[in-house]
Amino acid sequence: xxxxxxxxxxxxxxxxxxxxxxxxxxxxxxxxxxxxxxxxxxxxxxxxxxxxxxxxxxxxxxxxxxxxxxxxxxxxxxxxxxxxxxxxxxxxxxxxxxxxxxxxxxxxxxxxxxxxxxxxxxxxxxxxxxxxxxxxxxxxxxxxxxxxxxxxxxxxxxxxxxxxxxxxxxxxxxxxxxxxxxxxxxxxxxxxxxxxxxxxxxxxxxxxxxxxxxxxxxxxxxxxxxxxxxxxxxxxxxxxxxxxxxxxxxxxxxxxxxxxxxxxxxxxxxxxxxxxxxxxxxxxxxxxxxxxxxxxxxxxxxxxxxxxxxxxxxxxxxxxxxxxxxxxxxxxxxxxxxxxxxxxxxxxxxxxxxxxxxxxxxx
Ligand code: SF4
Numbered sequence: 001x002x003x004x005x006x007x008x009x010x011x012x013x014x015x016x017x018x019x020x021x022x023x024x025x026x027x028x029x030x031x032x033x034x035x036x037x038x039x040x041x042x043x044x045x046x047x048x049x050x051x052x053x054x055x056x057x058x059x060x061x062x063x064x065x066x067x068x069x070x071x072x073x074x075x076x077x078x079x080x081x082x083x084x085x086x087x088x089x090x091x092x093x094x095x096x097x098x099x100x101x102x103x104x105x106x107x108x109x110x111x112x113x114x115x116x117x118x119x120x121x122x123x124x125x126x127x128x129x130x131x132x133x134x135x136x137x138x139x140x141x142x143x144x145x146x147x148x149x150x151x152x153x154x155x156x157x158x159x160x161x162x163x164x165x166x167x168x169x170x171x172x173x174x175x176x177x178x179x180x181x182x183x184x185x186x187x188x189x190x191x192x193x194x195x196x197x198x199x200x201x202x203x204x205x206x207x208x209x210x211x212x213x214x215x216x217x218x219x220x221x222x223x224x225x226x227x228x229x230x231x232x233x234x235x236x237x238x239x240x241x242x243x244x245x246x247x248x249x250x251x252x253x254x255x256x257x258x259x260x261x262x263x264x265x266x267x268x269x270x271x272x273x274x275x276x277x278x279x280x281x282x283x284x285x286x287x288x289x290x291x292x293x294x295x296x297x298x299x300x301x302x303x304x305x306x307x308x309x310x311x312x313x314x315x316x317x318x319x320x321x322x323x324x325x326x327x328x329x330x331x332x333x334x335x336x337x338x339x340x341x342x343x344x345x346x347x348x349x350x351x352x353x354x355x356x357x358x359x360x361x362x363x
Pocket of ligand 1: 029030031032033034035036043044045046047048049095148149
């Protein structure tokens with residue numbers, strides 16, 4: 001591997017791995033569902049965790065990219081802290097290799113990074129907390145690339161925020177491909193690291209997951225089920241990028257909606273418009289007709305909150321009461337224009353102003 005993987009200069013001790021007991025210095029990474037066995041001197045599938053002399057190190061710690069202030073709606077979260085502002089960032093690399101990746105320069109170009117490029121971007125967790133405080137932000141979004149592969153850095157940032165009086169109560173959200181392991185999720189749960197997560201459910205077909213993303217379907221479904229089981233603790237929304245010819249048939253959409261419905265019809269589902277990127281540059285953008293058809297199927301399947309994003313279809317990002325159809329929240333791209341939800345005077349629960357149905361929005 002490249003010489004920039006010198007642990008004294010560029011790496012940070014990893015967590016969630018086992019050392020071999022037979023003296024061969026092999027390591028077994030348990031951070032994501034690839035569960036890589038990594039021999040001494042080698043890296044895992046993500047190229048970001050290296051076995052150095054029988055110990056595992058992460059190369060993504062502190063390598064912040066894309067630091068920016070965003071509305072929470074941009075992540076997208078539509079039912080969590082509407083109109084709040086978050087500090088967003090990611091780091092280079094990913095455990096997937098999506099042929100359609102719109103951030104591929106960040107997620108896939110790790111091999112081409114120079115020593116200097118990696119060295120430039122070290123930002124300590126305490127400094128991120130200071131940024132969040134300085135700009136009076138409501139939370140931090142770990143996004144752009146897969147947060148699992150910079151989990152140690154994200155976790156250290158969350159703990160740094162909690163130690164800072166000005167940021168101890170801000171929220172933390174992951175925008176994830178859902179391929180994190182059970183061990184990682186157990187740690188998230190044990191330390192109460194996250195308040196919300198948006199999981200990208202890409203396909204309902206394992207072959208497509210393997211061919212297009214380099215992942216697998218079942219671990220992603222398992223992650224979604226685990227988070228759904230903890231809905232009182234972690235809010236979840238699901239996004240599905242509809243790619244022409246890959247996951248846009250009625251059958252694809254029905255299977256996806258069936259799965260979500262089996263967990264809860266209240267889980268917000270975002271259909272997102274595909275635009276040609278990376279190895280899928282030759283494909284057309286998703287047609288608006290397809291996106292609207294997907295939404296109709298989801299309504300027919302019984303889901304309550306379905307949105308169309310990454311485009312600008314009037315009304316397609318609005319929230320309506322599932323009982324009386326009253327307009328609750330109207331949105332334009334990444335912004336709220338009206339929030340009609342009221343809160344119950346005693347319990348504080350969010351309600352439809354008309355029929356008083358409880359609405360699953362965390363205010
Ligand atoms: S994070 Fe995932 S891809 Fe990277 S080394 Fe660990 S198990 Fe492998």
